[in-house]
Amino acid sequence: MNQLNDLYEPNWENTANKLMEYHVEALFVHDQHSRLLTINENLGPTVPAPAFFLGRTIDGKAVCRFRYDVADKTATRLQELSLEEPSISEFPAKPKYFAEYMALLHGQQYTMGPCYFVPRKVTPSLQVKSLTRENAANWLPHDFEWLIRELDVSQPCVALVHQNRAVSICRSVRITNFAHEAGIETLKEYRGNGFAPAVVAAWAIAVRKLGCLPLYSTLAENHSSQSVASKLGLAYYGSNFTIA
Template identity: 60%
Template sequence: MSDRKNIKPTSRELMEFHVEALFTHDQNMRLRTINEPWPGEDPAPRFFLGRTIEGTAFCRFRYDVPEMLARQLEELCADEPIISDFQTKPKHFEAYMNLLQSERFTMGPCYLIPEEIMPTMQVVSITRDNMKEFLYDGFEWLISEIEYVQPCIALVHESRVVSICRSVRVTSRAHEAGLETLDGFRGKGYAAATVAGWAMAVRKMECVPLYSTLWENFASQRVARKLGLSFYGVNFTVI
């Protein structure tokens, strides 16, 4: 077992893993594009703020944010308090929005999937070799992505895939979970089992499994609570 697997990252380190998984960066650590594993390059947001439960906060800026504006935002970021409630907006929310002259933002909780979490139901790995056996009746759209979103773990109920968790943001250090569960099969524990199975597969690759969502996505938050995920902070972006 490698040393990296033995050392638990701090909340600050997890937030760094998170932003590096979400977005591509240039040599100056400026944001470039959304780090989607499949082909395509959508632009990153202009501003990212990560607040953690340890009280550390840091921000990153897109490559086209002027240096003077970036410095102003950075000073405000340094004054952000410890985060305990993921629904609490940043202390300097209004200032961020005004300085960036924007009305569009995203925010949501960020979690680490602990090593002790195990799937409570049987799950299967979906690959290019077996995808046609499983990806029908609701998950046909995943066929074009399957090579890019490994590992991809599914829960099969009565010969039908009803929930899938796959890697939708990938770096050499961390993977971010992308979870999809069919309507009619939610609230039964299927999603939680799928996420747990995915996390095991990611750890076998010696990477950190991360789970994040939006503050208004209550279904995704219920999965996090059911699994007992480790809350480490809140992300905030301005488009």
């Protein structure tokens, strides 16, 4: 049995801070000083990381990271403020010190969203297929053809196939040795049929077989993704906030 799952899963509520650390490490490439460098993309051009990441958790602790070019004095003040952020029990509004964070970094844009852990009890309600480069051409014409070139670096990848056509997929889009972040795509005409929850559940099982933890996060405005989390009963452990 995998030691990571044994250590963290039975009492995941007490390890929200650790899950948030796994989350930020999956999202971004760090330097030797734990400063943010780039977004952790397997394909495509290199994209700079945001200037500031704040992960508030249900255990009252916050995970704070800064881009490599943020001045030390500014980083110190951001860290001090983050330590005063209150604990959260559900996806909340803006951080307590939102205005101060934005002012310190002269921020123009920000993002925020809920973070979830996929418990072991979550299982797919529908049959899905694992996708690899060898079999993908059978089910990915037209709608998901773009995915074929990404399959080697987006594993595990699973799909719900309807009439010999992949209509909903879930794959690993941010990967570390300890955790994978889910990426979901469902064709518009097939949404609302329970397909997305099924592929997320199957994907999580595949991630566990690799000895890693399955994580799921989304943006505040993405209500459909939050609905998937609710339908699956995913475990909410905190909220992320970034300033570009």
